[in-house]
Amino acid sequence: MFGFSLSKLLFTAVAIALVIYGFRWIGQMQQRNDQRFKQRKTARKPGGAATSAQRNAPSAADAGDVETMIECKICGSYVAASGARSCGRDNCPYPG
Numbered sequence: 095m096f097g098f099s100l101s102k103l104l105f106t107a108v109a110i111a112l113v114i115y116g117f118r119w120i121g122q123m124q125q126r127n128d129q130r131f132k133q134r135k136t137a138r139k140p141g142g143a144a145t146s147a148q149r150n151a152p153s154a155a156d157a158g159d160v161e162t163m164i165e166c167k168i169c170g171s172y173v174a175a176s177g178a179r180s181c182g183r184d185n186c187p188y189p190g
């Protein structure tokens with residue numbers, strides 16, 4: 095008679111509620127991620143600049159898939175911090 099039934103109205107209400115709560119949930123997740131990112135950023139730099147020893151030492155958090163690279167002072171090439179090899183020049187600091 096009116097072209098819409100109770101089940102259609104219910105479905106529409108549920109769909110609208112899902113969209114509203116979905117957007118709210120996404121907003122909360124983004125806020126949580128932002129806070130976590132800021133906390134990590136501040137935790138990484140306690141006093142401002144890190145010393146070169148801190149930068150070269152691979153931390154426990156970095157020891158996953160990421161390999162820390164360090165620059166050879168003599169030849170200027172970057173080698174993996176763990177298992178660095180000499181480039182063959184006389185005063186290269188790495189064994190090989």
Ligand SMILES: [Zn+2]
Nearest residue numbers: 166169181186
């Ligand atoms: Zn070298």
